[in-house]
Amino acid sequence: MLRFEQVNLSYGDQKILDNISFQVEDGQFAVFIGPSGCGKTTTLKMINRLIQPDSGHIYLDEKDIATVDRYELRRHIGYVIQQIGLFPNMTVAQNICVVPKLLKWPKDQCEQTVRQLLDMVGLPYEQYAHKYPSEMSGGQQQRIGILRALAASPPVVLMDEPFSALDPMTRRSLQLEMKNLQQKLNKTIIFVTHDMDEALDLADVIIFMDHGQIVQIAPPEEMLDNPATDQVRAFLGMHHSGPSPADLTVSHFMRTGIVTVNQNRGINECVSRMQHHNVDTLLVVDEYRHYQGTVSIADIRLTGHVVKTIGPLVRNTTPVVHTGDNAKECFDQLISSGFPYLVVLNDDQTVAGIVTKTSMASAMAEQLWG
Amino acid sequence: MHDLLLEILRQTAIHTGYTLVCVAVGFVVGVSLGIGLSRLPRLSRYLLPLLSILNTVPGIVFIGMLVIWIGMQPATVIIALSIYAMFPVLKNTVTGLNGVDEQYKEAARGCGMNQVQSLLQVELPLAMPTIIGGLRLSTVYTVSWAVLAAMIGQHGLGDFVYRGVSSNNNELILQGAIPAALLALLLGGLVDLLQRHVVPRGLRKGGGDR
Numbered sequence: 085m086l087r088f089e090q091v092n093l094s095y096g097d098q099k100i101l102d103n104i105s106f107q108v109e110d111g112q113f114a115v116f117i118g119p120s121g122c123g124k125t126t127t128l129k130m131i132n133r134l135i136q137p138d139s140g141h142i143y144l145d146e147k148d149i150a151t152v153d154r155y156e157l158r159r160h161i162g163y164v165i166q167q168i169g170l171f172p173n174m175t176v177a178q179n180i181c182v183v184p185k186l187l188k189w190p191k192d193q194c195e196q197t198v199r200q201l202l203d204m205v206g207l208p209y210e211q212y213a214h215k216y217p218s219e220m221s222g223g224q225q226q227r228i229g230i231l232r233a234l235a236a237s238p239p240v241v242l243m244d245e246p247f248s249a250l251d252p253m254t255r256r257s258l259q260l261e262m263k264n265l266q267q268k269l270n271k272t273i274i275f276v277t278h279d280m281d282e283a284l285d286l287a288d289v290i291i292f293m294d295h296g297q298i299v300q301i302a303p304p305e306e307m308l309d310n311p312a313t314d315q316v317r318a319f320l321g322m323h324h325s326g327p328s329p330a331d332l333t334v335s336h337f338m339r340t341g342i343v344t345v346n347q348n349r350g351i352n353e354c355v356s357r358m359q360h361h362n363v364d365t366l367l368v369v370d371e372y373r374h375y376q377g378t379v380s381i382a383d384i385r386l387t388g389h390v391v392k393t394i395g396p397l398v399r400n401t402t403p404v405v406h407t408g409d410n411a412k413e414c415f416d417q418l419i420s421s422g423f424p425y426l427v428v429l430n431d432d433q434t435v436a437g438i439v440t441k442t443s444m445a446s447a448m449a450e451q452l453w454g
Numbered sequence: 455m456h457d458l459l460l461e462i463l464r465q466t467a468i469h470t471g472y473t474l475v476c477v478a479v480g481f482v483v484g485v486s487l488g489i490g491l492s493r494l495p496r497l498s499r500y501l502l503p504l505l506s507i508l509n510t511v512p513g514i515v516f517i518g519m520l521v522i523w524i525g526m527q528p529a530t531v532i533i534a535l536s537i538y539a540m541f542p543v544l545k546n547t548v549t550g551l552n553g554v555d556e557q558y559k560e561a562a563r564g565c566g567m568n569q570v571q572s573l574l575q576v577e578l579p580l581a582m583p584t585i586i587g588g589l590r591l592s593t594v595y596t597v598s599w600a601v602l603a604a605m606i607g608q609h610g611l612g613d614f615v616y617r618g619v620s621s622n623n624n625e626l627i628l629q630g631a632i633p634a635a636l637l638a639l640l641l642g643g644l645v646d647l648l649q650r651h652v653v654p655r656g657l658r659k660g661g662g663d664r
Contacts (some may be wrong), residue, residue, distance in 0.1 A: 133563060134560075134563060134564065155566045155568050156564065156566070157566070158563070158566035159565070159566030160566075162563070163564035163565065165557065165560060165561060165564065167555075167557035167560075168557070169557040169558055169560060169561030169564075170561070170654045171558060171561070171562075171575075171576055171579075171656035172580065172654075173557075173576070173579040173580055173656055173657055174654070174656065175635060175656070182565050182567075182575075183565050184522070184565060185570075186565065186566055186567060186571065216654075216655055216656030217656060218656055218657075220657075234567070242564075323505055
């Protein structure tokens with residue numbers, strides 16, 4: 085059993101952890117989640133004493149970890165990090181055996197362990213044991229990272245966003261594998277993530293943190309049914325109930341910071357601005373920054389020699405939408421219009437941004453994977 | 455002709471001896487100091503630039519000063535050259551160790567390695583390509599610096615060079631210069647060979663995933 089009792093930590097004036105108390109039962113899969121900077125990773129790193137609290141106590145199996153030798157403590161707690169951190173100078177087998185070697189296990193027992201563990205995740209010993217990390221894919225590397233954490237069969241394993249650097253497919257299969265492993269081996273897992281889907285899938289209990297405080301501790305179902313605060317609801321909502329994709333507006337997905345040019349400007353300035361920003365079209369505005377239309381390099385090339393300013397070349401054919409418009413309708417319009425982008429205007433007719441097919445793709449990806 | 459060849463071989467042997475001893479001493483001291491300095495970033499911020507300045511003092515000046523202090527003897531040569539041989543190794547050791555990616559140090563700590571274990575099992579192996587790079591530099595430099603030994607009558611290939619310079623005899627200069635150049639090539643090649651043995655396979659392909 086893992087228990088935090090009134091743990092505090094500050095860096096200077098900044099309160100990192102504010103009187104944290106909680107408890108995780110043996111064999112539980114506990115997932116810490118919250119916005120970045122909420123203290124979840126700090127909390128995790130206190131368990132193996134990578135970070136020391138200013139005050140308070142942390143008990144592992146009723147023993148205050150501050151009284152345990154910190155190297156000895158870490159050797160009995162598995163640790164998996166986001167960057168994987170397999171030692172590139174060691175083979176897979178050597179990486180897995182780092183902790184058993186530190187614990188001075190006999191050689192054949194180490195060997196035995198490597199075989200067993202590789203077998204468990206379906207990586208044949210003959211094929212993988214003597215490979216180096218650089219010869220493997222990211223997903224395979226993190227599998228080995230997990231095995232390294234499990235090698236000395238620690239009762240507790242800490243995982244700090246272990247899958248967030250992996251592609252969605254690999255992440256999914258590793259999540260399933262992890263859940264299986266945990267149930268098979270009956271480990272206590274302390275898992276940090278910022279991905280609510282991952283938390284909901286894996287956790288026996290979710291611990292939601294914000295500003296160094298625990299906002300809610302609950303099993304996934306209970307958290308879905310009864311989010312303690314609006315913030316928790318928002319976190320759940322991004323992935324589940326809450327605002328459905330159909331309610332999203334253009335302003336969520338448009339590209340901002342678009343280059344505009346005043347209609348009184350000269351041809352040369354316009355061309356050099358296009359060159360500088362590497363675009364072939366500029367949005368034209370008047371002196372009140374109201375949108376007037378677009379000017380393209382093709383038009384400038386065709387008739388640019390007869391006019392002085394870009395005013396006469398401005399076209400007004402590109403479809404225009406407003407920031408409050410429904411995102412899905414805008415995407416439909418983008419597809420059917422055949423234009424490469426739509427111009428998005430604020431209510432006062434100033435330019436807010438543009439919507440391209442790329443912004444559409446990323447919006448859809450966000451809905452799918454969060 | 456036979457005598458000349460024998461003489462060249464004899465001086466080459468002395469020259470090689472100086473080089474090997476000085477590089478060995480310089481390597482050990484350089485790596486040790488480098489490890490120390492990499493643990494003390496605040497000290498190394500001031501000390502490293504200072505050492506670079508010392509490094510620019512011409513060897514001839516330094517040996518001259520040492521002669522005043524401890525006289526004309528082999529120890530003078532060895533002390534001076536060892537110090538010079540140390541600089542590239544020291545600098546590369548600090549660079550190599552500081553360049554070890556934080557993720558590996560954190561993983562090492564998280565696995566329960568203490569400082570020494572992390573250094574020996576993770577940080578030094580990962581810094582090894584850079585450290586050996588420093589060794590290569592210092593080996594090649596030391597071969598050329600060892601010519602200075604002759605200046606204070608301690609022989610080596612510099613003998614030919616100095617005699618040649620003072621008697622305006624190009625042949626004599628080449629008798630010293632050519633073996634010295636060959637020696638530098640040979641020893642550099644040996645270091646490259648060593649590099650292949652001490653750098654782990656996982657690091658060789660362009661530094662693996664670092």
